[in-house]
Amino acid sequence: MLNYIIRRILYAIPILVGVNLITFTLFFVVNTPDDMARMQLGIKRVTPDAIAKWKQERGYDQPLMFNNAREGLEKITRTIFFEKSVAMFAFRFGRADDGRDIAYEIRTRMLPSLAIALPVFVLGLIVYIAFALTMVFFRATYVDFWGVVLCVALMSISSLFYIIGGQFLISKLWHLVPISGYSQGLDSAKFLVLPVIIGVISAAGANTRWYRTLFLEEMGKDYVRTARAKGLPESAVLFRHVLQNALIPILTGAVVVIPLLFLGSLIVESFFGIPGLGSYTIDAINSQDFAVVRVMVFLGSLLYIVGLILTDISYTLVDPRIRLE
Amino acid sequence: MSFKPVILWTDALVYVLIAVIVIFAWQVRRHEHLLAPWRRVGHSASGMAALTILMFFIVIGLLDTIHLRPAIQNGNGGSEAAYGVEVLSLLDLLGTPLRTQVETTYSAPFATHLYARETVELPDGGQVREFPRLKFGGAHLQDPEAQLAGDIATRAAAGTGLALLLWFLIATSVIALVAHRRNERFLSTFSAIWRGITPVPWRAVFVTLALILLLGGAALALCSDYHILGTDKVGQDVFYQSLKSIRTGLLIGTLTTLMMLPFALLLGVAAGYFRGWVDDLIQYLYTTLSSIPGVLLIAATVLMMQVYMETHPELFDTIAARADLRLLFLCIILGVTSWTGLCRLLRGETLKLREMEYIQAATAFGVSHWRIISRHIIPNVMHIVLITTVMDFSGLVLAEAVLSYVGVGVDPSTISFGTMINAARLEMAREPMVWWALFAAFSFMFALVLSANLFADAVQNAFDPRMKTLAALARTWRRKKHREEPVTKSSSPSEDSLPS
Numbered sequence: 001m002l003n004y005i006i007r008r009i010l011y012a013i014p015i016l017v018g019v020n021l022i023t024f025t026l027f028f029v030v031n032t033p034d035d036m037a038r039m040q041l042g043i044k045r046v047t048p049d050a051i052a053k054w055k056q057e058r059g060y061d062q063p064l065m066f067n068n069a070r071e072g073l074e075k076i077t078r079t080i081f082f083e084k085s086v087a088m089f090a091f092r093f094g095r096a097d098d099g100r101d102i103a104y105e106i107r108t109r110m111l112p113s114l115a116i117a118l119p120v121f122v123l124g125l126i127v128y129i130a131f132a133l134t135m136v137f138f139r140a141t142y143v144d145f146w147g148v149v150l151c152v153a154l155m156s157i158s159s160l161f162y163i164i165g166g167q168f169l170i171s172k173l174w175h176l177v178p179i180s181g182y183s184q185g186l187d188s189a190k191f192l193v194l195p196v197i198i199g200v201i202s203a204a205g206a207n208t209r210w211y212r213t214l215f216l217e218e219m220g221k222d223y224v225r226t227a228r229a230k231g232l233p234e235s236a237v238l239f240r241h242v243l244q245n246a247l248i249p250i251l252t253g254a255v256v257v258i259p260l261l262f263l264g265s266l267i268v269e270s271f272f273g274i275p276g277l278g279s280y281t282i283d284a285i286n287s288q289d290f291a292v293v294r295v296m297v298f299l300g301s302l303l304y305i306v307g308l309i310l311t312d313i314s315y316t317l318v319d320p321r322i323r324l325e
Numbered sequence: 326m327s328f329k330p331v332i333l334w335t336d337a338l339v340y341v342l343i344a345v346i347v348i349f350a351w352q353v354r355r356h357e358h359l360l361a362p363w364r365r366v367g368h369s370a371s372g373m374a375a376l377t378i379l380m381f382f383i384v385i386g387l388l389d390t391i392h393l394r395p396a397i398q399n400g401n402g403g404s405e406a407a408y409g410v411e412v413l414s415l416l417d418l419l420g421t422p423l424r425t426q427v428e429t430t431y432s433a434p435f436a437t438h439l440y441a442r443e444t445v446e447l448p449d450g451g452q453v454r455e456f457p458r459l460k461f462g463g464a465h466l467q468d469p470e471a472q473l474a475g476d477i478a479t480r481a482a483a484g485t486g487l488a489l490l491l492w493f494l495i496a497t498s499v500i501a502l503v504a505h506r507r508n509e510r511f512l513s514t515f516s517a518i519w520r521g522i523t524p525v526p527w528r529a530v531f532v533t534l535a536l537i538l539l540l541g542g543a544a545l546a547l548c549s550d551y552h553i554l555g556t557d558k559v560g561q562d563v564f565y566q567s568l569k570s571i572r573t574g575l576l577i578g579t580l581t582t583l584m585m586l587p588f589a590l591l592l593g594v595a596a597g598y599f600r601g602w603v604d605d606l607i608q609y610l611y612t613t614l615s616s617i618p619g620v621l622l623i624a625a626t627v628l629m630m631q632v633y634m635e636t637h638p639e640l641f642d643t644i645a646a647r648a649d650l651r652l653l654f655l656c657i658i659l660g661v662t663s664w665t666g667l668c669r670l671l672r673g674e675t676l677k678l679r680e681m682e683y684i685q686a687a688t689a690f691g692v693s694h695w696r697i698i699s700r701h702i703i704p705n706v707m708h709i710v711l712i713t714t715v716m717d718f719s720g721l722v723l724a725e726a727v728l729s730y731v732g733v734g735v736d737p738s739t740i741s742f743g744t745m746i747n748a749a750r751l752e753m754a755r756e757p758m759v760w761w762a763l764f765a766a767f768s769f770m771f772a773l774v775l776s777a778n779l780f781a782d783a784v785q786n787a788f789d790p791r792m793k794t795l796a797a798l799a800r801t802w803r804r805k806k807h808r809e810e811p812v813t814k815s816s817s818p819s820e821d822s823l824p825s
Contacts, residue, residue: 022617
């Protein structure tokens with residue numbers, strides 16, 4: 001087991017290197033730092049001096065891969081590739097365009113993101129499973145049919161409309177909770193209710209339908225027939241046997257997103273003005289702060305890979321038949 | 326009027342796509358085993374109703390794809406006509422009143438006055454604050470308060486009347502055609518359709534068609550004299566914007582698939598077929614790409630593309646070409662970031678297929694790799710490709726809106742659902758509220774995505790019998806209901822099994 005985990009972690013390294021190379025190519029080769037400087041300073045009237053100053057301030061005034069002006073090891077270390085891309089492995093993220101330390105921003109913004117994403121995740125899991133189980137219990141009846149119709153309808157609405165509609169109904173029309181904002185501590189609860197509800201509803205259609213399919217697939221298996229043949233009531237079959245077995249794919253499928261919860265959600269956070277990582281990324285995209293976007297891409301992949309490893313481990317925990325070698 | 330046809334990049338790709346679909350359809354028609362699942366699609370009521378709506382959207386999208394530059398009228402009548410820089414589509418020309426009747430700012434649906442008070446100069450030099458009359462909306466009315474309702478009602482009645490006539494003609498000719506193919510009398514076919522027992526659910530199709538035509542007829546009759554969905558901040562007609570958004574949505578949904586298909590198909594099949602280091606390399610490639618969260622990768626790539634386009638303005642001759650190229654790049658980026666899922670599926674299926682006896686037999690006969698892949702493997706994974714394609718479509722249409730909101734979607738000058746929502750989202754907070762732009766974007770998008778989802782459902786159901794989807798459920802449910810009825814109905818003969 002331990003061997004397997006170590007091997008998985010070692011296997012993650014080439015993938016992270018690949019991600020790093022992709023971001024490097026995207027951000028420094030497709031467009032040179034000169035292009036970015038010109039973009040930031042305005043296309044029309046920009047002097048070579050201004051470009052040089054912009055690059056120097058941000059440490060882009062070095063060659064991309066090889067620095068022939070230096071001696072020895074510095075030929076490699078004093079380059080954009082080493083200082084901007086390789087440094088990310090040591091979590092040295094550098095500074096954003098407004099001069100703030102990116103690593104510090106990420107640390108402070110992780111918690112608000114998590115405060116939204118975690119309740120959405122947990123509540124969502126409970127609601128979707130309950131909804132799907134109800135449909136499966138009443139399968140091939142009106143309840144099931146209209147449940148699926150509702151799911152398809154929910155799937156067909158853009159998440160933007162859920163947010164706009166929810167803000168309008170609950171905050172503006174009924175004045176139940178504030179439209180947007182955030183505060184520290186327990187006080188933040190009233191700001192979090194609406195985004196959490198909207199987060200749960202906006203993913204309800206696709207997830208419920210998916211869970212329903214999983215349950216139905218499980219219903220067709222032999223052990224279910226055996227359980228029915230023993231004379232178990234349908235509810236016992238459903239809740240004791242089918243639910244437990246179908247939970248395995250559901251839970252292991254959910255584990256992979258747990259680390260990504262730290263990143264938060266892009267649009268929910270920006271709509272509700274929550275100072276999390278999602279709105280940080282959006283702001284960076286809008287102000288074309290390439291350093292931040294680069295760091296977020298790297299961080300996102302890192303968390304996703306952690307999620308994959310966790311998934312593999314969780315398989316062995318919930319299903320004793322699976323042994324990782 | 327003379328004009329000069331313009332083929333933008335996306336237009337060309339749409340034509341390629343149509344050609345591919347026509348060739349594919351021709352192939353399918355010739356092979357019974359390929360046709361069978363499509364028949365099952367054709368027998369699904371929700372699927373066919375959804376297809377009817379989709380066809381309506383596709384027609385609008387295609388009208389909007391044929392681009393041209395109309396000639397500028399020059400009085401000297403010289404032999405050399407000058408062409409405007411403005412690139413228009415056929416839809417723009419058909420909807421000229423919609424495009425050109427621009428008010429000054431917001432106005433509500435069917436309004437005759439602006440939505441906000443403005444200071445108006447009186448002829449005698451004084452000023453009053455009032456709601457000014459619209460320049461175009463209901464401009465033909467002498468006394469708007471008294472005439473408005475009546476005028477709208479008569480126009481709408483005329484429009485729906487014509488639509489009903491058209492619907493009646495279409496329905497009669499389709500019934501006659503079906504009756505002819507089934508060697509039945511017109512009336513018996515009609516009654517079979519009326520009772521909804523034909524294998525192809527014509528009743529559902531006709532009902533959907535009637536709804537579309539009635540709505541469309543009323544809208545067409547009214548839209549040239551009123552802003553039926555209001556106007557936006559700069560006075561543009563919202564109905565026109567909604568129509569224009571359809572092409573953008575359809576393009577994103579279809580061209581992205583066109584872009585990712587070669588990657589996914591070639592790499593997935595190659596990985597599964599050759600195994601060894603090819604497999605390792607391709608697996609590494611898609612694991613790396615798919616480990617970057619999708620939105621972030623797309624955002625980063627589009628950001629870089631924006632910088633490139635800003636710093637190389639000399640590459641684009643017209644605004645339309647620039648917006649179009651940006652749309653194309655967005656499709657390419659979405660395609661490049663989304664081929665990994667399909668690739669993984671295809672690799673797994675190919676791994677399974679290459680162990681089949683017939684492939685082993687082909688290998689033993691010395692058939693070349695290329696021939697095995699093209700003759701035996703690719704045709705046998707096409708159903709996965711097809712299911713993924715139709716399932717992805719609606720997701721891509723939805724993704725466009727989100728990406729445009731984030732600021733990494735289509736060019737701001739391209740009218741799309743995303744740009745409409747983005748422009749309108751702050752209007753809900755206005756006092757009094759401006760709701761119609763969001764309402765329009767919502768209803769058009771919902772209709773498009775819902776019908777795409779239902780159609781995808783029918784396709785998946787037909788091609789992947791393991792899936793218990795909506796259509797299958799409706800069938801079992803209907804069967805249950807019939808079983809409870811005392812009279813058992815003999816199944817109607819399949820129209821396909823009869824010789825035509």
